[in-house]
Amino acid sequence: MEPIALQLNQIEKKFAGVHALKNMHFTLQQGEVHGLLGENGAGKSTLIKIIGGIYKPDHGEIRINGKNVTINNIKEAQAYGINVIHQEIVLVPHISIYENIFLGREPINKWGLKDHKKMISKAQIMMASMDLSIDVLTPVYKLTIAQQQLVEIVKAISFNVRILIMDEPTSSLTEKEVEQLFVMIKKLKEHNVSIIYISHRMDELFAITDQISVIRDGEYVDTVKTSQTHIDELVKMMVGRSLNNYYQRNYQQSNDVILSVENLTRNGVFSNINFQLKKGEILGFSGLMGAGRSEIMRAIFGVDKYDSGTIYFENKPILIRCPQDAIDLGIALVPEDRKKEGLVLNNSIGFNLSLTVLKQFIHGCFVNHKQREKIIQNYITKLNIKTPSANKIVGELSGGNQQKVVIAKWLATSPKLIILDEPTRGIDIGAKAEIYKIIDELCANGIAIIMISSELPEIINMCDRVCVVANGEIQGELSQTELSQEKIMKLATGRA
Numbered sequence: 001m002e003p004i005a006l007q008l009n010q011i012e013k014k015f016a017g018v019h020a021l022k023n024m025h026f027t028l029q030q031g032e033v034h035g036l037l038g039e040n041g042a043g044k045s046t047l048i049k050i051i052g053g054i055y056k057p058d059h060g061e062i063r064i065n066g067k068n069v070t071i072n073n074i075k076e077a078q079a080y081g082i083n084v085i086h087q088e089i090v091l092v093p094h095i096s097i098y099e100n101i102f103l104g105r106e107p108i109n110k111w112g113l114k115d116h117k118k119m120i121s122k123a124q125i126m127m128a129s130m131d132l133s134i135d136v137l138t139p140v141y142k143l144t145i146a147q148q149q150l151v152e153i154v155k156a157i158s159f160n161v162r163i164l165i166m167d168e169p170t171s172s173l174t175e176k177e178v179e180q181l182f183v184m185i186k187k188l189k190e191h192n193v194s195i196i197y198i199s200h201r202m203d204e205l206f207a208i209t210d211q212i213s214v215i216r217d218g219e220y221v222d223t224v225k226t227s228q229t230h231i232d233e234l235v236k237m238m239v240g241r242s243l244n245n246y247y248q249r250n251y252q253q254s255n256d257v258i259l260s261v262e263n264l265t266r267n268g269v270f271s272n273i274n275f276q277l278k279k280g281e282i283l284g285f286s287g288l289m290g291a292g293r294s295e296i297m298r299a300i301f302g303v304d305k306y307d308s309g310t311i312y313f314e315n316k317p318i319l320i321r322c323p324q325d326a327i328d329l330g331i332a333l334v335p336e337d338r339k340k341e342g343l344v345l346n347n348s349i350g351f352n353l354s355l356t357v358l359k360q361f362i363h364g365c366f367v368n369h370k371q372r373e374k375i376i377q378n379y380i381t382k383l384n385i386k387t388p389s390a391n392k393i394v395g396e397l398s399g400g401n402q403q404k405v406v407i408a409k410w411l412a413t414s415p416k417l418i419i420l421d422e423p424t425r426g427i428d429i430g431a432k433a434e435i436y437k438i439i440d441e442l443c444a445n446g447i448a449i450i451m452i453s454s455e456l457p458e459i460i461n462m463c464d465r466v467c468v469v470a471n472g473e474i475q476g477e478l479s480q481t482e483l484s485q486e487k488i489m490k491l492a493t494g495r496a
Helices: 044-051 074-079 097-101 116-129 145-157 175-190 202-208 231-239 293-301 323-329 338-342 349-360 369-382 399-411 429-444 456-462 485-492
Strands: 004-015 018-029 033-037 059-064 067-069 082-085 163-167 194-198 211-216 219-225 257-266 270-278 282-286 308-313 316-318 331-334 417-421 448-452 465-470 473-479
Touching: 004 044, 018 033, 018 044, 018 194, 018 211, 033 044, 033 202, 033 231, 044 082, 044 163, 044 194, 074 082, 082 145, 097 116, 097 145, 116 145, 145 175, 175 194, 175 202, 194 202, 202 231, 211 231, 219 231, 231 429, 257 293, 270 293, 270 448, 270 473, 282 293, 282 456, 293 323, 293 331, 293 417, 293 448, 323 331, 331 399, 338 399, 349 369, 349 399, 369 399, 399 417, 399 429, 429 448, 429 456, 448 456, 456 485, 465 485, 473 485
Parallel strands: 018 219, 033 194, 033 211, 082 163, 163 194, 282 448, 282 465, 331 417, 417 448
Antiparallel strands: 004 018, 004 059, 059 067, 211 219, 257 270, 257 308, 308 316, 465 473
């Protein structure tokens, strides 16, 4: 048994009288990778904010290396060797890597100025220790999301980190970049750094963690050795029940083609894109990050302009100059980044839900509040959005419920075709099952769906056909009976 790096006993935290954490226990051993699993809203974020010094617990005990401690703020947490890498990157984009690493604690030279030479030298040593060959003079905005994530880790190490918390670190990474991250995690383990690893991706938890703790509704459920558990056991602990038919799909599409795309090209981004979509089917778009999948759909929806090609909708050639043209035709797009592009986070659920259908209840200067409330309540009920009120700020909802609000917003427009870009990214397994059920019901009602997803099990289990994109071109199309991870990856990497 390794020595204990961190121990939480009977931690409680309330917000407005509601328990976010209740009688919470957690133990982290030195040099282990410990998975933290729970549905959105289970209390994971509150727990890591307490460990990281953002929140103070109302009650309970925190022990580091066997000693009782009080963590009042982020600086005190860092003094104990604790650092958090949040899901959203928090680097300053227009300054260099080395300046980000030492931001707010720059060494001073004998003239009282920032010692850039010392910072550059130290940053280079730290990058080299993690086998990273990125030039530390590079401005952060020039880095890929994966490289930024790795810089965040180097920055955490620069604080002499002993306990590192990683919150959904792979949500924006390709498969190759995930492998690079895992190599770095193993290096940290070799240096006896303890890691709390939060992810909804079960395959990652089984690949990288030593133990997994599950929390539900703000309470500790259990801790299991990763090598001695399986997905069904973890799901049952997470949601309090077994999830039968996790992927819900009844294949029943018609032969009526609703969308045809011919030779669609945006110079330097994608070229000669050809595909058809039928009513009531799910057409998957798979490929590595940066392959051009989202860019193709943004052009079809009118967000970006394309240079050549023809789009047919319901057998008629159409010209979509802006998103409103697409919406008027009955096309909807649920974007990849729900927080930046899908929601007004600081406004209410009701505001967000009704934003796309203002014409349904506003006539001139007259607002039909009764009709507005009817629309909002209808979709809150239909999509089982968990909220005490339509007036709740949408940014305060769990990731799964936020995604339901985005989908509901577009369903209110009565679309004939919905483009779903990474529809289950960053949401828990229970919420995923609910989203899959909603998608299947939409298909049953004849709505056509294009699904972009980086999760191959999702693509394989939910789609009728899949177009695989690489380097801005469709490399091949696979039918439902042909689908396998190996075939998709061969096409995605150009090995087919």
